[in-house]
Amino acid sequence: xxxxxxxxxxxxxxxxTVFIEVLSSTVNDDNGLVVKCTTRDxxxxxxxxxSNYPINVGAFLELLIDFGETSQKFLLTGEVKWCKQIDSEPxxxxxxxxxxxxHSDIKLxxxxxxxxxx
Numbered sequence: 001x002x003x004x005x006x007x008x009x010x011x012x013x014x015x016x017t018v019f020i021e022v023l024s025s026t027v028n029d030d031n032g033l034v035v036k037c038t039t040r041d042x043x044x045x046x047x048x049x050x051s052n053y054p055i056n057v058g059a060f061l062e063l064l065i066d067f068g069e070t071s072q073k074f075l076l077t078g079e080v081k082w083c084k085q086i087d088s089e090p091x092x093x094x095x096x097x098x099x100x101x102x103h104s105d106i107k108l109x110x111x112x113x114x115x116x117x118x
Contacts, residue, residue: 010043011041011042011043011046011048012041012042012043013040013041014039014041014042015038015039015040016038016039016042016065016066016067016068017036017037017038017039017065017066017068018036018037018038018039018047018049018063018064018065018066019034019035019036019037019063019064019066020034020035020037020049020051020055020061020062020063020064021033021034021061021062021063021064022034022035022053022055022059022061033053035051035052035053035055037049037050037051037094038050039065040093042065043113044098044109044110044113044114045097045098046078046081046095046096046097046098047063047065047076047078047095047096047098048093048094048095048096049093049094049096050091050092050093051083051091051092051093051094052089052090052091052092053092054083054085054090054092055080055083055092055094056080056083057080057081057082057083058079058080059079059080060077060078060079060099061077061078061079061080061096062075062076062077063075063076063077063078063096064076074105074108074109075103075104075105076098076101076104076105076106076109077098077099077101077103077104077106078096078097078098078099079096079097079099080094080095080096081095081096081097082094082095083095
């Protein structure tokens with residue numbers, strides 16, 4: 001069965017560190033938990049991450065992305081659109097849609113893609 005492509009922008013394969021603060025969860029013990037993840041690909045409006053922690057679909061979370069080689073950091077807000085376990089470690093792959101939140105660096109983030117020739 002083929003997968004329907006829903007992306008409106010192309011994604012760049014890029015591995016960067018991302019810290020996700022689990023603010024919205026159905027498990028009360030998760031409030032305030034920070035999970036260290038790695039990006040798999042990024043775009044102007046979304047990010048795919050690898051995590052060793054399951055992240056609730058529908059949650060609105062803060063993401064701090066650290067571009068190690070340039071020391072750039074971006075504080076973004078995203079909604080978890082999907083999360084699936086891919087092995088028994090456990091390892092999860094999760095997709096985030098980035099949102100225009102008042103306190104976020106979304107404008108600076110979008111400029112990265114406007115300037116990128118790829």
